[in-house]
Amino acid sequence: MIPNTASSARKWVEEVARLTQPGRIHWCDGSREEYEALLAQLVREGELIPVNGGQFEDCYLHRSHPSDVARVENLTFVCTADREDAGPNNNWMPPDNAHRLLDGLFEGCMRDRVMYVIPYCMGPINSPLSRCGIEVTDSAYVAVNMYLMTRMGAQALARIEREGEFVKGMHSIGELDPKRRYIMHFPEELSIRSYGSGYGGNALLGKKCHALRIASWQARQEGWLAEHMLIVEIEDPAGEKHYLAAAFPSACGKTNLAMLIPPDALAGWKVRTIGDDIAWLHLDGDGRMRAINPEAGYFGVVPGTNRETNHNAFEMLQRDAIFTNVGLTSDMEPWWEGRKFGIPTLNWKGEPVKSGEKAAHPNSRFTVSARCNPSYSPMAEHEAGVPIAALIFGGRRARLAPLVMEARDWRHGVLMGAAMASESTAASSDSGNGLRRDPMAMKPFCGYNFGDYWKHWLNFSGRSDRLPGIYHVNWFRQDEAGKFLWPGFGENLRVLQWILDRCKGRADARETPVGNLPRRRDLNLQGLDIAPEAMDGLLEVDTEGWREEMRSIAEHLAQYGDRVPSELTSEHARVAAALS
Ligand code: OXD
Numbered sequence: 001m002i003p004n005t006a007s008s009a010r011k012w013v014e015e016v017a018r019l020t021q022p023g024r025i026h027w028c029d030g031s032r033e034e035y036e037a038l039l040a041q042l043v044r045e046g047e048l049i050p051v052n053g054g055q056f057e058d059c060y061l062h063r064s065h066p067s068d069v070a071r072v073e074n075l076t077f078v079c080t081a082d083r084e085d086a087g088p089n090n091n092w093m094p095p096d097n098a099h100r101l102l103d104g105l106f107e108g109c110m111r112d113r114v115m116y117v118i119p120y121c122m123g124p125i126n127s128p129l130s131r132c133g134i135e136v137t138d139s140a141y142v143a144v145n146m147y148l149m150t151r152m153g154a155q156a157l158a159r160i161e162r163e164g165e166f167v168k169g170m171h172s173i174g175e176l177d178p179k180r181r182y183i184m185h186f187p188e189e190l191s192i193r194s195y196g197s198g199y200g201g202n203a204l205l206g207k208k209c210h211a212l213r214i215a216s217w218q219a220r221q222e223g224w225l226a227e228h229m230l231i232v233e234i235e236d237p238a239g240e241k242h243y244l245a246a247a248f249p250s251a252c253g254k255t256n257l258a259m260l261i262p263p264d265a266l267a268g269w270k271v272r273t274i275g276d277d278i279a280w281l282h283l284d285g286d287g288r289m290r291a292i293n294p295e296a297g298y299f300g301v302v303p304g305t306n307r308e309t310n311h312n313a314f315e316m317l318q319r320d321a322i323f324t325n326v327g328l329t330s331d332m333e334p335w336w337e338g339r340k341f342g343i344p345t346l347n348w349k350g351e352p353v354k355s356g357e358k359a360a361h362p363n364s365r366f367t368v369s370a371r372c373n374p375s376y377s378p379m380a381e382h383e384a385g386v387p388i389a390a391l392i393f394g395g396r397r398a399r400l401a402p403l404v405m406e407a408r409d410w411r412h413g414v415l416m417g418a419a420m421a422s423e424s425t426a427a428s429s430d431s432g433n434g435l436r437r438d439p440m441a442m443k444p445f446c447g448y449n450f451g452d453y454w455k456h457w458l459n460f461s462g463r464s465d466r467l468p469g470i471y472h473v474n475w476f477r478q479d480e481a482g483k484f485l486w487p488g489f490g491e492n493l494r495v496l497q498w499i500l501d502r503c504k505g506r507a508d509a510r511e512t513p514v515g516n517l518p519r520r521r522d523l524n525l526q527g528l529d530i531a532p533e534a535m536d537g538l539l540e541v542d543t544e545g546w547r548e549e550m551r552s553i554a555e556h557l558a559q560y561g562d563r564v565p566s567e568l569t570s571e572h573a574r575v576a577a578a579l580s
């Protein structure tokens, strides 16, 4: 499958090989045979452990280096010529310095190693909305994960050869030394260099690095959006299909919402998954927003997954899955907190479990092809993408944010997205009150200045009068005693039903300064056992609390200085005035 010498792909790969000096180069063809051969090799090398073949068919466990278990935001850089273009939302390094530093690390780093060349396509292979890349890596674990997560191999290479343009991604696990670890993006060159980590978000370059950071930059130039959003298909009892895209910060239940199981009381509704993490949104010729999921698999958080919380995910983990950093039972079954049955004997590091310690790493993951999902929608392969009825933003907020609110128009919706916040652990908190502002859930992933990004969002309203409605949801409101007010999971469909009815002009709402909210009677609460006071709490607007919130949002926007579009500041002023 090696392309001819005139090909731009071949030339670039040869250039990389001159720098990294691999012992051997393997061009991945993306076949099942190749995948299985790589799995067998990883098992021989001790990088993968086959798990119980009775319960778990063709499933494997990988244990990463204990210092390499998550994305590293502090070591992730966007290297634009002008620092202001990367913005305060990104770490920045001048491109020349970054290249010098990375060239030094990559020089000779693949001696005695195999260099895998992975041509991949993000999005359906023949869709005009898809974009391609090539990742070179010295990790066979990365290659098998890319096989599950992307459309990789011969067909992607053929498209790259046709188009001539592709995102160039260089990855080496290096020495897995946290002091020699960098995830660098060069949006102006459409290139990525990642060194020193084998963890998914840092090493599977098609995902966060390409499909969000680099793609968000490309999208701005080309007039579309690359977003940290799930895409879900909802079929109503009349058989009509609707599509929603929703952005939530990491670990706020995107995978669960994308695979929601309707509660018994909502018989006749069906929910299918298009994507669980990333959406590329384009306007079509009629001004409708259409979405594709650039990925072909899921890299999901394992802990908490069981038959009740996410039946579909639980089912799809039984075959052809790669687990990373979960524990093991004495029967060699993968085990994680919240699995609900079985007893772990080994923890994620492979040591005997001590009492009181967690067996799985809290960020342990599964990698699985989207086609293994019982709720997979074939529309995920639709080349034109699916038409989006509404965009939803959300966060984890114990107080203030109501169960659901609707933006009065696009501009108000962009403000809602820009102001998004979620409660965070102390480790990732960047604001004194325990809240982390995470605009559009893109804080770790927007490849350019947030001020310019908001301007790009706002510009859509001048391009179409058929844009989706924008909504904000919060499944995590608590009462004074810390008890969740809303049951969440499948019952969230009731909120989605209101959103879809609003989009069709079929549901009512009350106008408030912060947005349009349903009254209790506007929601379908049939068959739901919830106290009226809990519903009142979920749908209240605490004016004083919101005034304080608007002050905090103003401070957050001000960090972006004169790159903040004036439409956004005036929208903020409008809401603040309505509250006083
Ligand atoms: C992810 C993340 O892995 O958002 O999807 O961290």
Ligand code: MN
Pocket (backbone or CB within 6 Å): 228, 250, 277
């Ligand atoms: Mn994510």
